[in-house]
Amino acid sequence: MTRITWKIEGDRDISGEVEDGLNLMEAAIAHDVPYIYGECGGCLSCATCHVFVEPEWLEMTGPVDDVEDAMLEMTDVERRKTSRLSCQVEVSPELDGLVLHVPIPE
Numbered sequence: 201m202t203r204i205t206w207k208i209e210g211d212r213d214i215s216g217e218v219e220d221g222l223n224l225m226e227a228a229i230a231h232d233v234p235y236i237y238g239e240c241g242g243c244l245s246c247a248t249c250h251v252f253v254e255p256e257w258l259e260m261t262g263p264v265d266d267v268e269d270a271m272l273e274m275t276d277v278e279r280r281k282t283s284r285l286s287c288q289v290e291v292s293p294e295l296d297g298l299v300l301h302v303p304i305p306e
């Protein structure tokens with residue numbers, strides 16, 4: 201199990217233990233994290249799983265491929281250098297302590 205924290209911008213933090221092998225969108229849904237919807241189920245066609253990774257953790261989340269990069273142009277809240285689509289990051293023990301910021305759509 202890996203501990204993940206979601207910081208809801210301007211609101212509260214949600215932390216939880218996540219089963220390794222899930223992706224971070226599935227983990228968010230399992231912990232009732234608001235504003236992460238995962239409408240496409242993780243097939244990289246909706247961008248409703250957008251998060252900002254705490255900068256010190258960004259490298260640990262791995263590279264952004266071309267399809268994710270294109271989809272990051274379609275997020276409700278404008279992308280930043282630390283943006284990821286959370287369905288594309290698999291939970292693993294190396295991510296224990298990961299902090300994600302959840303943008304609130306306008």
Ligand code: FES
Nearest residue numbers: 238240246247287
């Ligand atoms: S859940 Fe649709 S792109 Fe991540």
